[in-house]
Amino acid sequence: MATTQDRQLVEQWRSIQNSYFRTAAAIDRALEAKFDIGLNEFEILDLVAESVDSACRMKALGERTPMTQSAVSKVVDRLEKAGLVSRVTCTDDRRSLYLELTDAGRALHSDAAVEHRALLKENLGE
Amino acid sequence: MATTQDRQLVEQWRSIQNSYFRTAAAIDRALEAKFDIGLNEFEILDLVAESVDSACRMKALGERTPMTQSAVSKVVDRLEKAGLVSRVTCTDDRRSLYLELTDAGRALHSDAAVEHRALLKENLGE
DNA sequence: TGTCATTGAATGACGTGTCATATAGATTGA
DNA sequence: TCAATCTATATGACACGTCATTCAATGACA
Numbered sequence: 001m002a003t004t005q006d007r008q009l010v011e012q013w014r015s016i017q018n019s020y021f022r023t024a025a026a027i028d029r030a031l032e033a034k035f036d037i038g039l040n041e042f043e044i045l046d047l048v049a050e051s052v053d054s055a056c057r058m059k060a061l062g063e064r065t066p067m068t069q070s071a072v073s074k075v076v077d078r079l080e081k082a083g084l085v086s087r088v089t090c091t092d093d094r095r096s097l098y099l100e101l102t103d104a105g106r107a108l109h110s111d112a113a114v115e116h117r118a119l120l121k122e123n124l125g126e
Numbered sequence: 127m128a129t130t131q132d133r134q135l136v137e138q139w140r141s142i143q144n145s146y147f148r149t150a151a152a153i154d155r156a157l158e159a160k161f162d163i164g165l166n167e168f169e170i171l172d173l174v175a176e177s178v179d180s181a182c183r184m185k186a187l188g189e190r191t192p193m194t195q196s197a198v199s200k201v202v203d204r205l206e207k208a209g210l211v212s213r214v215t216c217t218d219d220r221r222s223l224y225l226e227l228t229d230a231g232r233a234l235h236s237d238a239a240v241e242h243r244a245l246l247k248e249n250l251g252e
Numbered sequence: 253t254g255t256c257a258t259t260g261a262a263t264g265a266c267g268t269g270t271c272a273t274a275t276a277g278a279t280t281g282a
Numbered sequence: 283t284c285a286a287t288c289t290a291t292a293t294g295a296c297a298c299g300t301c302a303t304t305c306a307a308t309g310a311c312a
Contacts (some may be wrong), residue, residue, distance in 0.1 A: 002239075009246040010172075013149075016250075020146045021192035023139075040268090046136075059290065066147035071269055073292060078268095095277045095290040113128075120135040124142075166298090185260060197299055199262060221260040221307045 023123035030119055035112045037082070040067065042116060044075050045109045048085060048099045056096035058087075084108060149249035156245055161238045163208070166193065168242060170201050171235045174211060174225045182222035184213075210234060 028039040037045075047064055051057055058076070062069050076099065079085040084105030090096040101109065154165040163171075173190055177183060184202070188195050202225065205211040210231030216222040227235065 005247075006243045009243055009250060012250055013246050016142075016146060018192055020142060038268090056290090062290095066144055068270060069291075070271080070293080074268075077292090093278075093290080097291075117132045117135055120139050121131075124135060124138055164298090182260090188260095194300060195261075196263080196301080200298075203262090219260080219308075223261075 019123070023119070026123060027116060027119045030115055031112055034115060035108055037084075037108070037112065040071070040075050041079055041082075041084075042109075042112055044072065044079060045084060045101070045105060046113065046116070048101055049106070049109045049113075056090040056093060057098040059096060061099070079105070145249070149245070152249060153242060153245045156241055157238055160241060161234055163210075163234070163238065166197070166201050167205055167208075167210075168235075168238055170198065170205060171210060171227070171231060172239065172242070174227055175232070175235050175239075182216040182219060183224040185222060187225070205231070 024039060027042075031037050031039060031042050035042075043065060044061065047061055048057070051060070058072065062072050065072065067075070076085060076087065080087060083102055085099050086102055087097045088100055090098055150165060153168075157163050157165060157168050161168075169191060170187065173187055174183070177186070184198065188198050191198065193201070202211060202213065206213060209228055211225050212228055213223045214226055216224055
């Protein structure tokens with residue numbers, strides 16, 4: 001029994017999906033092309049860049065992103081391999097790690113962020 | 127130079143991401159558990175179910191979903207393997223295919239749709 | 253009619269996300 | 283202090299999406 005409310009919900013959902021995928025794809029392509037970095041990689045960089053405190057952060061990162069813990073771990077792998085970030089063990093809890101931007105990471109982030117914000121504006125705030 | 131407008135954009139984007147991922151994951155888990163079918167599979171079923179006309183539809187499907195053409199093709203593979211849908215060749219253009227729900231597909235869809243709408247309501251319309 | 257470009261769909265190689273699990277360090281309580 | 287348990291992260295198997303390519307059918311035009 002498809003009520004009109006059901007149809008509205010489905011419409012709303014599809015519209016969310018479309019705008020989400022369109023903007024995500026646009027940003028991903030642009031970052032990939034200009035900075036050789038994926039959207040998820042950038043988002044982690046972005047989170048690291050905005051954490052000025054030096055708390056143990058792998059864990060905290062997982063709470064600020066819809067990514068899985070293991071996804072975050074692998075994204076960080078790639079960032080580290082690319083020399084943009086480094087894992088530093090915490091002295092107060094040696095299970096934990098916190099992340100630091102390397103100089104290259106900081107440089108790339110500040111350029112990529114401009115692109116990122118511009119595309120968000122273009123896609124969200126039309 | 128992080129303007130406050132930039133921060134708002136980023137906030138807005140993260141909130142979209144979060145609500146998108148949370149609802150998608152909730153629906154996916156529920157459908158998987160109760161009907162052994164993923165979210166993308168359901169969405170294709172749903173599109174097929176709502177196309178009453180018998181136009182050649184693989185193509186049309188691609189236009190109604192953010193999925194790639196090849197993704198659609200593979201989702202349909204799975205639906206076909208599960209006996210929920212069948213591919214029928216078009217007589218007017220033999221490159222094209224249109225899709226039909228099998229009886230099992232129709233039955234599963236009508237049950238799953240109830241669950242789907244309920245979860246949308248729960249997650250979108252708070 | 254014969255060639256060339258185009259279109260609808262399928263496929264294989266590959267990257268990345270997820271789940272379940274492993275590992276090492278921390279904490280609790282007897 | 284020593285188990286038992288819990289917590290932070292890493293890892294391997296696997297599923298799925300994407301890109302590039304392929305194949306067959308169509309259309310266009312000489």
